[in-house]
Amino acid sequence: MFFRGNVIFLCYVDDGIFAGPDLNKINKAIKDLSDIRKAMNRYIIEDQGDIKDYLGIYFEYLPDDKIKLSQPHLIEQIIKEVGLKRGETRSLPTLSSKLLKLDEK
Numbered sequence: 001m002f003f004r005g006n007v008i009f010l011c012y013v014d015d016g017i018f019a020g021p022d023l024n025k026i027n028k029a030i031k032d033l034s035d036i037r038k039a040m041n042r043y044i045i046e047d048q049g050d051i052k053d054y055l056g057i058y059f060e061y062l063p064d065d066k067i068k069l070s071q072p073h074l075i076e077q078i079i080k081e082v083g084l085k086r087g088e089t090r091s092l093p094t095l096s097s098k099l100l101k102l103d104e105k
Helices: 023-033 072-081
Strands: 002-004 007-012 015-019 057-061 067-070
Touching: 007 023, 015 023
Parallel strands: none
Antiparallel strands: 002 007, 007 015, 057 067
């Protein structure tokens, strides 16, 4: 994670996200990283528009300027691992405080 004023750049291997309240400042940060005179290296950056998914997290833009994040592949994996089928419900045992003790070490 890198910061430049109020622009944030999240990077994982060769995949990154720029975020911030001002699109002009985001575009300037991208331009500066592509300029060998301003960056220690010249980076080739491809703008793919608004984010739809990143590292298995899906982004859904809601009308009230909120963003809903979901991980459907992870949810499916968990359902499969616990032996459930989609739409199936089961009663789960209630956890007691005896199982969840405070670790005072």
